[in-house]
Amino acid sequence: MSRLKYIFLLLCCTFFSVKAGIKHPLHVSTTEVNFNAKDKTLEVSCRIFSDDFEAILAKLYKQKTDLSSPNMKTTMDELVKKYLLSHLQLKANGKAVTLNYIGFEIDHEATNIYLEVEKIAAIKSVEVNDTILYDMFDDQMSIVHVVKGNVRKSTKILYPEKKFIANF
Template sequence: MRRFKYFFYLFLFTCLNLAASNKHPLHVSTTEVSYNAKDKTLELSCKIFTDDFEAVLAKLYKQKVDLSNPALKKNMDELVKKYLISHLQLKANGKAVTLNYIGFEIDHEATNIYLEVEKIASLKSVTVSNTILYDQFDDQMSILHVVKGSIRKSTKILYPDQTFTANF
């Protein structure tokens, strides 16, 4: 198992380094869902390359997109929220849950987006349906991590596949 993790992280690191150039050959996003037992919440974070994300937002919503411009922050928050809520769905313990948008931040070449699901008393399973950037690229790769305590379940989903279920 340790060897698998090593190669998985090596693969991820290589993908992210390749994608950091202006014309990155890979289209990849990462989503992590973590169960916070103390607060009884699911905490989500998505990492998407900013240039790809801005391109899909401009294409879909037909407006100027600049995620790093502080003067446009309020408008950009609305676009990011609208996009993520429609391209990322979760089921906890077999039931659809509502994602609450927290916000986003730019981190070098990537945009980190944060969401939360409240009132999850216990967690037996999480199903993630992810179509982030599917409307922009037909070679999109989504890397998903679901974490509960010390247990971490990870996978990669290649377009057109969308769903991953982690059982605990």
């Protein structure tokens, strides 16, 4: 079984364990960066267990957090944006790029966060610097996918490592 299939299987088991009310044994997040040649953008999505994410937001920003509360949506948007922009950086073709926060949504036991980088005409390399939840867990694993057309490059980054470079 390939490494990525094994990791995917572990992630599925972890998500189903959480659904069943069992505390998840892995501390994992996923980040996907897709190059959209038509719109000349990098579309970025992150998936983080909501309970872990709420815990780190409360710890760092010293306030109540509830990602699923419609009444707290504006406040949560501010915290999610602040956290993600300080824990995820990208370089395109060797140059740092600005991530624009789009928003987040709850999907079962996970939070999906969306960001975008504009004005990327072509892509030869993407460097991902990911420290999501590193300030909470010393066994954090980040699964990173970088996609350009039909080519997908993936890796797992284990704490304290934080960088992945995909060359096309």
